[in-house]
Amino acid sequence: xxxxxxxxxxxxxxxxxxxxxxxxxxxxxxxxxxxxxxxxxxxxxxxxxxxxxxxxxxxxxxxxxxxxxxxxxxxxxxxxxxxxxxxxxxxxxxxxxxxxxxxxxxxxxx
Amino acid sequence: xxxxxxxxxxxxxxxxxxxxxxxxxxxxxxxxxxxxxxxxxxxxxxxxxxxxxxxxxxxxxxxxxxxxxxxxxxxxxxxxxxxxxxxxxxxxxxxxxxxxxxxxxxxxxxxxxxxx
Numbered sequence: 001x002x003x004x005x006x007x008x009x010x011x012x013x014x015x016x017x018x019x020x021x022x023x024x025x026x027x028x029x030x031x032x033x034x035x036x037x038x039x040x041x042x043x044x045x046x047x048x049x050x051x052x053x054x055x056x057x058x059x060x061x062x063x064x065x066x067x068x069x070x071x072x073x074x075x076x077x078x079x080x081x082x083x084x085x086x087x088x089x090x091x092x093x094x095x096x097x098x099x100x101x102x103x104x105x106x107x108x109x110x
Numbered sequence: 111x112x113x114x115x116x117x118x119x120x121x122x123x124x125x126x127x128x129x130x131x132x133x134x135x136x137x138x139x140x141x142x143x144x145x146x147x148x149x150x151x152x153x154x155x156x157x158x159x160x161x162x163x164x165x166x167x168x169x170x171x172x173x174x175x176x177x178x179x180x181x182x183x184x185x186x187x188x189x190x191x192x193x194x195x196x197x198x199x200x201x202x203x204x205x206x207x208x209x210x211x212x213x214x215x216x217x218x219x220x221x222x223x224x225x226x
Contacts, residue, residue, distance in 0.1 A: 001168075006152075032213075034214070034215075036215075036217075041219070042219055043112060043114070043200055043202070043217030043218055043219050043220055044153070044200075044215075044217050045112070045217070046214045046215070049214070089152065089153060096158070096166040097143055097155050097158045097165075097166045097168065098143075098155070098215060099155055099168075100145075100152055100153040100155070101152060102150075102151065102152030103152045103153070
């Protein structure tokens with residue numbers, strides 16, 4: 001089955017800096033790669049996703065890139081703000097349930 | 111508010127006991143997923159139901175079982191509880207999930223289980 005590795009497990013940045021989180025997946029049949037943000041005491045919430053026919057997708061300050069050949073995808077957050085502090089999860093799916101990475105705790109200090 | 115409702119929010123019980131967690135999906139969503147979140151394991155997929163039928167199984171223990179009822183709500187039953195079962199259990203729902211990609215999952219706020 002699918003296995004998703006996520007790095008780093010923790011990331012601390014200064015407000016205004018960029019943050020990058022990287023994931024790799026194992027199943028070459030996977031074709032859907034979402035990113036979820038989990039704030040304290042809440043369930044994860046989708047922030048951006050990308051499908052395998054697209055190499056990059058942007059939504060304001062966040063972007064995701066996908067390299068299908070290398071089987072890795074990344075989340076980029078620019079101009080980070082304190083409210084970006086949360087746990088971020090990448091995930092992959094090839095037609096069944098979403099398999100998540102172990103998460104990255106992002107801390108943005110002002 | 112995601113529209114997914116989970117009860118109870120908190121549950122404390124003893125080893126060897128059995129508990130039932132309940133989930134009501136968003137209106138119109140046919141798929142329900144159960145995930146276990148612990149500190150060192152992230153979000154572990156347990157099981158998926160689509161319109162009452164089991165669709166996919168993940169790392170679900172034999173002591174755990176689930177079902178989805180005709181009104182589409184789902185229950186996760188955890189029996190012979192062990193200390194290591196203490197975790198946050200999330201339910202999520204989606205419109206799709208019969209085949210193809212799941213699309214966006216909408217998560218509830220979770221049920222925190224503590225086994226003493």
